[in-house]
Amino acid sequence: MTILVFAGSLRKESLNKKFAREAARVLKTKGHAVEVIDLRDYAMPVFDQDIQDGEGFSTSVTALGEKVAKATALVIATPEYNGSIPGVLKNVIDWLSRLNPMPLADKHLLLLGASPGALGAVRGLWHTRVPFEATGVHVFPTMMGLSAAGSAFAEDGTLKEERPAKQLDGLLDQFTKHVG
Amino acid sequence: MTILVFAGSLRKESLNKKFAREAARVLKTKGHAVEVIDLRDYAMPVFDQDIQDGEGFSTSVTALGEKVAKATALVIATPEYNGSIPGVLKNVIDWLSRLNPMPLADKHLLLLGASPGALGAVRGLWHTRVPFEATGVHVFPTMMGLSAAGSAFAEDGTLKEERPAKQLDGLLDQFTKHVG
């Protein structure tokens, strides 16, 4: 079982990149094969059918599609933009969904979300489920929103507080047990 | 009352561009001031906080923001990509929501959706409501999904069949009466 982990955000200091890396670290300690990627390394234009018809898929789209295709499961930590899925993540889905074979089909996905505020990106996670489920992804019912994420991570990237650390650990166990 | 009309799609032959133009035409016959724009003329990068912090807003973002700010109401015809809001439209919301003052706040919005299939983009319209409502937009409760849109438009851009034509006409009346 290979697990592909990334964040639904581009900025370098993204809290969700930190959350994704920490989830990956915990998964590795449990003996899973994990690959962490950064969507910044897979820059793609805003989806436009005319681009697909004219130029075909960019190498970033096909390369990301191959990463997804090889993975058994995905863990995505995503911010909430305006109570909903970030455009950057939706754009990735729009492009990947055009590939044939469609790499997202039948994948297992665990959604995480970090936010500096009190709600922990929870509204956005529910909105983010929809396009993945529409492409045939098995989105794990339980998700984790990390609130006050601006101060949640220690220097070494681990979660400072025991409660969210245990929640993440338990959730990753549940998820990998379900997928396995 | 000025009504800004556009499609949530980039491609030139977009069915939703046709639907948007037809809605604009009908609104004009009713005496409303209407402006139709094409998101292709407002190309913007995928949202990235680092771009906003480093380079600020592109002229496309500020120009679109001004168009929205001047309008009393918006009519957006949007396709459904993977049962949900297109990345291109979500990306526009992500950028506009960062402007200050935020041009979407308190605007009235009517959502239309055209699709070649039988469901008329209806699933996607419900998903599309969420980010707009999260930014304070009054999304009109009734929406219109146009099914079999590939053959719905005559050469002159009008709707061939009486039933959808009447539905659009009545919905635009309801919407403008509510906004006015």
Add this chain to the structure above:
Amino acid sequence: MTILVFAGSLRKESLNKKFAREAARVLKTKGHAVEVIDLRDYAMPVFDQDIQDGEGFSTSVTALGEKVAKATALVIATPEYNGSIPGVLKNVIDWLSRLNPMPLADKHLLLLGASPGALGAVRGLWHTRVPFEATGVHVFPTMMGLSAAGSAFAEDGTLKEERPAKQLDGLLDQFTKHVG
């Protein structure tokens, strides 16, 4: 303008009944005509088309329908049950939607939600919007989730903390200004 206020919960000590009553009190201090009702006084069976066809509408359904019909706007404070609309509130919508004329059409609605936990019923509020919007209700885009509601109210029913009290006050002003 008459505003009908109630909670989407039946139990006597419901936090959302407290929240509804407090919203009503604030609205009265602003000079609005307000009526607070309790769904416990409008007991209705679980919706079943056979009951409607056989026995017609119960007096609770027609009486509640009349209350809604007379109101200009509704304020509903609703708990979140399983991340979503409570069955009791959905059941009320199902019954009211069968009345002719349909009393919910074109009403304005403000949704509030109280919960003992940290998320303040916010997930449930977004799920609750959908059936109201499907019946033609103008659901106000901004909503208010009150977290830690078990300790939020003073003996006299007012909100203890200044921050949520101000939030409620400002939101009610925005809502009534929009409706008026």
Add this chain to the structure above:
Amino acid sequence: MTILVFAGSLRKESLNKKFAREAARVLKTKGHAVEVIDLRDYAMPVFDQDIQDGEGFSTSVTALGEKVAKATALVIATPEYNGSIPGVLKNVIDWLSRLNPMPLADKHLLLLGASPGALGAVRGLWHTRVPFEATGVHVFPTMMGLSAAGSAFAEDGTLKEERPAKQLDGLLDQFTKHVG
């Protein structure tokens, strides 16, 4: 693997009861152990915490909870009321979610929906996913909406048209393969 099948509707001539029975028949021909129940036989009051605290769970709630607990998977055919989950089905979830152990946790669920109209209850199915997922149910990503259901079934209960019959057959294969 035992599959529990029922409809999210009470009325005797419910199209969704027909759809549920047909799904059950097809599952049996594939060799699965199937039980079909009718929510009419599990009448329960509208959920009220005071009832739970005072009288405890009715026998209908505990009996339905046991049926769910014994099943490996559920297939529910549900109508769409006002673009959303029927109150009767939400009420069942609200009651079952209070049982301890909670019988819905980790169950697999396939959602079907029949409607007399063109949209096949599809909007409602997406809304119905949410409370199930919030209780830890693995809702199968693909769902099936049956449009024009008033004329879809033959005298013997089978689907008249080849296309929906094949769609149902294939979807049930996918679902049981995934669960198995």
